[in-house]
Amino acid sequence: MKHILMLATGGTIASRETGQGLAPAITSREILGYVPAIGELCRVETIQLMNLDSSNLGPSHWLRMARAIEEHYDRYDGFVVTHGTDTMAYTAAALSYLIQFSPKPIVLTGSQKSICLENTDARMNLYNAFLYAAAEGSRGVSLVFDGKVILGTRARKERTKSFNAFSSVDYPEIGVIRDGRLIRYLPALDAKESPDFYHTLEDRVLLLTLIPGMGTEALAALEDSYQAVILQSFGVGGLPGGGSGPFAQAVERWLQAGKTIVMLTQVPYEGSDMAVYQVGYQVKEKYRLLEGYNMTLEAAVTKLMWVLGRTRDPEQVEALFYRPVQWDIIR
Structure with a gap:
């Protein structure tokens, strides 16, 4: 027994x-x-x-x-x-x-x-x-x-x-x-x-859900308090203004400060694909940010905590985030 x-x-x-x-x-x-x-x-x-x-x-x-x-x-x-x-x-x-x-x-x-x-x-x-x-x-x-x-x-x-x-x-x-x-x-x-x-987690992870007409003030105000931000965007993914709008500029500041950014969709099922629309394609081409694809919010949050608890090196962060664990991500 x-x-x-x-x-x-x-x-x-x-x-x-x-x-x-x-x-x-x-x-x-x-x-x-x-x-x-x-x-x-x-x-x-x-x-x-x-x-x-x-x-x-x-x-x-x-x-x-x-x-x-x-x-x-x-x-x-x-x-x-x-x-x-x-x-x-x-x-x-x-x-x-x-x-x-x-x-x-x-x-x-x-x-x-x-x-x-x-x-x-x-x-x-x-x-x-x-x-x-x-x-x-x-x-x-x-x-x-x-x-x-x-x-x-x-x-x-x-x-x-x-x-x-x-x-x-x-x-x-x-x-x-x-x-x-x-x-x-x-x-x-x-x-x-x-x-x-594993024995470490980085808990300074911020989730920011975008709404129509939202500004970038929250991103600017919280930059010093968090090591990473998950931007929960619309549909298959993108930022208002694409690669040249104020959100893109805020993303650039976070990345220049050595922070990690993950793009995730607000839609519960079927995941993201930032290459579909210009507002996503331009951002993905211009900046080294991560995309959650079909990860759940819960998995994306906790995996990012686990990854950043191990390394801050951007290449290693990317490799670990995209490495499947228990079928958490399918690309």
């Missing part, structure tokens, strides 16, 4: 009503007590790593999760991380970069309603996460939710209340769980005998 470690971090699955809204308060052992059938799938131990609303989680917590998995990696056959849904896609992507080529599964799950409620998705999601973690051939970082198994770099929360909250963006679900049975759609991820663990 597989031996699985559960790392509890808080979130809705662990929440109780406080009179001022829900807040995490249920312990990891209490969570497991609601789903005794998990004991038929595997042996389980648990660590209460933290108990936070996922809105309060960030890079320091992702590093803490990765360190905990690294410290216990040799003692267990897999890991389940219970987590709030609001930033779970960011955490899944971050762990995909911090723990690469894992031959063991690292599975994130949570719920839209607390596990202590009668009408909740928490118990089934938790059971399915352990089912997948205990299954032969499961490996790498994934998110299990509403019966879907989604790569950690491809998950996105698209619904705030419905049980089918997460989708796999521009990449198929790697499997589904129906009536207690795992059906794999895609072969297992590449793995090595021992995973590659």
